[in-house]
Amino acid sequence: MTKLNRRFLLQGGVSLAGASLVAGVARLGRAADAGLTLYNGQHRATTEALVAAFTKSTGIQVTMRNAESPELAAQIAEEGARSPADLFFSEQSPPIASLQEKGLLGQIDPATLKLIPAKFSAKDGTWIGASVRTRVITYNKKMVAPADLPKSIMDFGTAALNGKFGYVKQDGFQEQVMSIVHIKGRDAALAWLKGLKQYGRSYNGNRIASTAVENGEIAMALSNNYYWYSLAKEKGAENLNSALYSFPGDDAGNIFNVSAAGMLKSSRNQAAAQRFLAFMLSQAGQEAMIATTAEYPVLAGLTSPYGLPPLTNVTAPVSPADMGSAADAYGLEREAGLI
Amino acid sequence: MTRGPQALPPSWLVMASLIPFVLVALPIGYVIVQGWQAGVGGILQNLIRPYTLNLLLNTLTIAVSVTVLAGLIAIAAAWGTERCDLPGRRWWRLAVALPLAIPAYVSSFAWSSLGPWFQEIQGAILILTFYSVPLVYLPVVAALRSLDPNFEDVARSLGHGRWRTFRRVVLPQIAPALGGSALLVAAHMLAEFGALSFLRVETFTTAIFDQYTAEFNNQAAALLSGVLMLICLPVAFAEARMRTRRRVARIGRGSARALVPIALGPLMPLAILGFVLLTILSFGVPIVTLGFWVWQGHSAGQGIERVLPALATTLGYALPGAVLTTIAAVPLVIATTHFRGRFAMLCDRLPYIVHGLPGIVVALAAVATAIGFLPAVYQTSGLVLLVYLVLFLPLAQSSVRASAELVPRELSDVARSLGKTPFQAFVLTILPNLLPGIGAALALTALQLMRELTATLLLAPAGVVTLATEFWNYTSDRAYGAAAPFAATLVLVSGIPVYVFTMRTLRLNDVR
Numbered sequence: 073m074t075k076l077n078r079r080f081l082l083q084g085g086v087s088l089a090g091a092s093l094v095a096g097v098a099r100l101g102r103a104a105d106a107g108l109t110l111y112n113g114q115h116r117a118t119t120e121a122l123v124a125a126f127t128k129s130t131g132i133q134v135t136m137r138n139a140e141s142p143e144l145a146a147q148i149a150e151e152g153a154r155s156p157a158d159l160f161f162s163e164q165s166p167p168i169a170s171l172q173e174k175g176l177l178g179q180i181d182p183a184t185l186k187l188i189p190a191k192f193s194a195k196d197g198t199w200i201g202a203s204v205r206t207r208v209i210t211y212n213k214k215m216v217a218p219a220d221l222p223k224s225i226m227d228f229g230t231a232a233l234n235g236k237f238g239y240v241k242q243d244g245f246q247e248q249v250m251s252i253v254h255i256k257g258r259d260a261a262l263a264w265l266k267g268l269k270q271y272g273r274s275y276n277g278n279r280i281a282s283t284a285v286e287n288g289e290i291a292m293a294l295s296n297n298y299y300w301y302s303l304a305k306e307k308g309a310e311n312l313n314s315a316l317y318s319f320p321g322d323d324a325g326n327i328f329n330v331s332a333a334g335m336l337k338s339s340r341n342q343a344a345a346q347r348f349l350a351f352m353l354s355q356a357g358q359e360a361m362i363a364t365t366a367e368y369p370v371l372a373g374l375t376s377p378y379g380l381p382p383l384t385n386v387t388a389p390v391s392p393a394d395m396g397s398a399a400d401a402y403g404l405e406r407e408a409g410l411i
Numbered sequence: 412m413t414r415g416p417q418a419l420p421p422s423w424l425v426m427a428s429l430i431p432f433v434l435v436a437l438p439i440g441y442v443i444v445q446g447w448q449a450g451v452g453g454i455l456q457n458l459i460r461p462y463t464l465n466l467l468l469n470t471l472t473i474a475v476s477v478t479v480l481a482g483l484i485a486i487a488a489a490w491g492t493e494r495c496d497l498p499g500r501r502w503w504r505l506a507v508a509l510p511l512a513i514p515a516y517v518s519s520f521a522w523s524s525l526g527p528w529f530q531e532i533q534g535a536i537l538i539l540t541f542y543s544v545p546l547v548y549l550p551v552v553a554a555l556r557s558l559d560p561n562f563e564d565v566a567r568s569l570g571h572g573r574w575r576t577f578r579r580v581v582l583p584q585i586a587p588a589l590g591g592s593a594l595l596v597a598a599h600m601l602a603e604f605g606a607l608s609f610l611r612v613e614t615f616t617t618a619i620f621d622q623y624t625a626e627f628n629n630q631a632a633a634l635l636s637g638v639l640m641l642i643c644l645p646v647a648f649a650e651a652r653m654r655t656r657r658r659v660a661r662i663g664r665g666s667a668r669a670l671v672p673i674a675l676g677p678l679m680p681l682a683i684l685g686f687v688l689l690t691i692l693s694f695g696v697p698i699v700t701l702g703f704w705v706w707q708g709h710s711a712g713q714g715i716e717r718v719l720p721a722l723a724t725t726l727g728y729a730l731p732g733a734v735l736t737t738i739a740a741v742p743l744v745i746a747t748t749h750f751r752g753r754f755a756m757l758c759d760r761l762p763y764i765v766h767g768l769p770g771i772v773v774a775l776a777a778v779a780t781a782i783g784f785l786p787a788v789y790q791t792s793g794l795v796l797l798v799y800l801v802l803f804l805p806l807a808q809s810s811v812r813a814s815a816e817l818v819p820r821e822l823s824d825v826a827r828s829l830g831k832t833p834f835q836a837f838v839l840t841i842l843p844n845l846l847p848g849i850g851a852a853l854a855l856t857a858l859q860l861m862r863e864l865t866a867t868l869l870l871a872p873a874g875v876v877t878l879a880t881e882f883w884n885y886t887s888d889r890a891y892g893a894a895a896p897f898a899a900t901l902v903l904v905s906g907i908p909v910y911v912f913t914m915r916t917l918r919l920n921d922v923r
Binding site (some may be wrong): 109115116135137140143146147152156241242273275280287289299303306308402406409411 | 460461524526527530607608609610611613617622628629708709710771778779782786789790869873874880887888889890891892
């Protein structure tokens, strides 16, 4: 390399470095403080539709931060009282319930809470359910006949289903464990978890597990209903090898999961935040959400455009309000050696 | 080349090394404080269980197997393209380096969809090995090209066979490049999460994510992170030992003659088959899968208008991030290669330990620090760039070091004797000689920063959208058709730094 080349490279490098740094520093300015800040863990398209409808109706701007719900909950827990967030919209209720237990959530207007059944919101009125899904079994139609499907969630902890099912220790799994604890007791839940570990296959994600069922790698998986619907949307429902199943009667395996939202106690814009929460449960808010994801509305009298079976077909003995942050499930899973 | 440890580094160098040192120490402090809150009883209860043992076993199996396999394949490939009469060597070199452009989570998704076998630990090892080969291959090629063939001639003339010559003469000379890059791969494997999230293998990193996702248990997560840091410790220091043990010296570049390539003869078809297979497995399979998504997915075309803005933002973060990271790496590298000492050594090693931590841990440490001490910078682009620096410093260090080791410190003494200040002397004499390494460092860090997800999601100003965040957004909704263009753009744009990095690394030690 000649000297000239080196000098050229040096000058080039230094000016590139300078330019990039200036560009970086120029971006240092923070987003405008006006309006609401929403930490969003729910499907982005769903929340975007909701926010657009809200802004159109009220003129209030909403800035979204998107990530996985548990990561956002961990982030808010670290931020504490200085959190820039006014609102948190979680894909599941336990992450937001964990913030409730840390005392970081504010009270929601009683008028808003009254709009939906009490079982879909926090007992102390700090978060509301925004949409409902059902906990289901995804099964491969070529591998299991509908008549041979297990009659209870408890069957999955037995040798009879050895090697036939997959499970995922996230998104709805903790609620599953808590439901069994409520109905069958702690010992039964522990035995069930041990059976799961012995006879089932653990997957690192619900999407991967339901794809495995679809591809015939495993016959069944414990899952939530919307994973199947998003696959149906991508591939076309008529092309799928897999289908959904709920247990008959009020089995402990039938659960309603809710996506849930709440306001942070530290919010400096509480009036607007309350309006947002009320809007979520209004007809316009609910319609915006159910148009973009295969979930049930929490508000009575609306129907999902995704052709979901009526929610009344399923009986769930334990409600999201009973689950809390599902932290007790943690101890049981540890005892069973699952985590 | 270098003097004993008695020489003291100039004060500007000490100050400049302290900044990255403090930044990198923050996540370590965070892990210790959080983990300590679990109490000694809690620590033992949490850690000494069959479950943790199983994680340890999986984590180590993956890290060791991937490192060893990638090392072997890389040496064989490097030997093939540099020393044998393989036709089209120029192209094979690029072909072996090309998979660098594909993020691990993309190739993992491709492979895992082929069947359950690939989702188990053997699949994880296979996927990550093919992903890691270029990271070892390029430094080894660069080292091979810088060798003085006279050493080998001497060995052969003393009656050593080809294999013995390789083992006793070539291998010791390429050992620093091989060891350095292999251990970087090992540290990287300890922190790998994206690729494993598609598989059924549990490691410390997936367990740390489980702690956050299932239990909201920051303390238990910190404990597991602490164990991960302990595993990284020997890795980080072994890499340094590997380099300081080097005792190959020569004056000048020698009168390198043109090497006569070894005739492969009847082995030729086998060698070509090997290279074709390597290219198909590491590059072909993921690329075909990407194409398949676009063709098959109903969501294809959604969000397509966001591709260009996302690309602009991706570059807007990755380029300044790469520049900042490289600038921080230079003093660290100079402090250790030209002035050894315990503190310099520690400054130099710490980033490797943090490199083995999952992004979520480093990001949460940044949240806690910024909220606690500097709320004004919280969720600004500046903070994101600093976290990038913490996450990817070792990549820049290893590239810069390759250049720094070739520069005698005495060069700056000459400038000093002519009345220049230590800093001027550095800029005039050492820095110009570091440029090839700096170029490689910029390319490699820019490449990794373009894929960064966790820190960008949690810390960037709200509403910031990059190619990686869009890809995540659509795949988490299973809209693979919509996700594919973002992944494809990422791969295409990554091609540029990959090309630059490949060319820089190849030319770095070129004697021809």
